Amino acid sequence: HLFDLCLLTCFLLDGTFKQRYLVADKHWQQPGGPILLYVGNEGDITWFCNNTGFMWEIAEELGAMLVFAEHRYYGESLPFGQDSYSDSKHLNYLTSEQALADFAVLIQNLKNTQPGAQHSPVIAIGGSYGGMLSAWFRMKYPNVVVGALAASAPIWQFPGMVPCGDFYKIVTQDFARSGYNCDTNIRKSWKAINNVSSTASGLQWLSEQFSLCTPLKTKNGIISFKGWLQETWVNLAMVDYPYEANFLQPLPRWPVQVVCKYLGFNSTVSDYQLLHGVSQAAKVYYNYTGSSSCLNMSESATSSLGWLGWTYQACTEMVMPMCTNGVQDMFEPEEWNFQVFSDECSAMFGVRPRADWAGTVYGGKDISSHSNIIFSNGGLDPWLAGGVTYNITDSLISIMIPEGAHHLDLRYSNDHDPPSVRAARALEVKYFQQWIRQATKTPQTSKT
Ligand SMILES: *[C@@H]1O[C@H](CO)[C@@H](O)[C@H](O)[C@H]1NC(C)=O
């Protein structure tokens, strides 16, 4: 479906655009059956819809209607069509606050126009940035949603809230536990790359080992190459699922273990042997299906995600400090430098980030006055670093899934699911039922 939304306010005459949303009402018990709303994040909503099997699996039990709403500026919900990303003037309406307002207006409209939906309690569900939006949606619009599931939502990955190095520390722990010397050898690989790439023949050898589409030529190329590898290890940690899956890329079961099979060298390994192993490991991520003819350093994840839009959001509101020191993590040391980041944003988009804005507008760590939010987190997921990992109150609940990667609980159930994720899903449904019961007992419509 498409829905007319206001760009900023509806006071301007031509200030609307079409928002895409998907509806599944096969199991909906009307009148009054609940609505499960997936609050779309930075990508194509059909892709999130396909990767959120949890909602499809509980719809019947809850008698729920499913609604998947696309986030403005992603997928097909482009306010200015092909021009949406053309410059900072067109991008100016890409904010999380506006996205939340869009979801609120959409839901109010559905309730007003869909027969039987007027008294339906709505539960927000989302993962990652969508999980952050889900939590914030309940905080900002408690009149619209009775509760929220925020899966793998790093609502505290903002300046001054958590240590900037924890994210990469968790990535490193995943590799350390997935194979002999795995983290140690990745830590060694950066110097090996510097060493091998110092000669022209070394550069050529490296390009050939990694089957790069575009051979490495310059010093800047090596910096990008190392950045691309680092991103590869991060993505692998995020999608370290216990079964074969295709989220960011098609991958085998426990992909980090598979990758680590190529990195189990002892200390006598030469730079060339080591980097050969690293190339084999990278190809697990980029060529599991055997269909890639070369590795493209411009592509590290599915094109269903809106990389450019997210980069813009990080350059405005979503300032997430990250750093490495090479000791507690396996990466080259790099400090968090807000000024450098801000200058990059200025060069790329003509905008400067506001470091403290997310904390101001969404409450930072001071959220105990809110209610009915579940924060679920996976122990293998680097985004755990910025997540809510303890129970704040009786109704601001944290659920830990120690064997889980990035929002495993939102995915379809699988025979290989660890008991912790089965328990998490069961508890989540229990809370949903409780919120629905509460809402049905005390209808919010008792106005005169
Ligand atoms: C989602 O699944 C449908 C049905 O299998 C498929 O046609 C569509 O291409 C998928 N969308 C994405 C973005 O993967």
Ligand SMILES: *[C@@H]1O[C@H](CO)[C@@H](O)[C@H](O)[C@H]1NC(C)=O
């Ligand atoms: C650099 O590589 C050469 C061989 O190419 C090797 O002899 C040397 O030990 C390496 N140096 C370091 C610091 O790894």
Ligand SMILES: *[C@@H]1O[C@H](CO)[C@@H](O)[C@H](O)[C@H]1NC(C)=O
């Ligand atoms: C290190 O690995 C090499 C080759 O796999 C092997 O020959 C050597 O014995 C190993 N050394 C140690 C100390 O394990």
Ligand SMILES: *[C@@H]1O[C@H](CO)[C@@H](O)[C@H](O)[C@H]1NC(C)=O
């Ligand atoms: C990907 O795997 C296939 C099948 O093993 C192989 O033929 C191809 O060369 C690989 N591609 C790269 C870039 O290594």
Ligand SMILES: *[C@@H]1O[C@H](CO)[C@@H](O)[C@H](O)[C@H]1NC(C)=O
């Ligand atoms: C690499 O990926 C980028 C971005 O998708 C694309 O524009 C480019 O054509 C690709 N290069 C090769 C050689 O496939």
Ligand SMILES: *[C@@H]1O[C@H](CO)[C@@H](O)[C@H](O)[C@H]1NC(C)=O
């Ligand atoms: C929070 O409370 C719930 C319900 O009592 C419990 O299942 C869960 O383990 C608690 N979470 C943490 C992180 O202690």
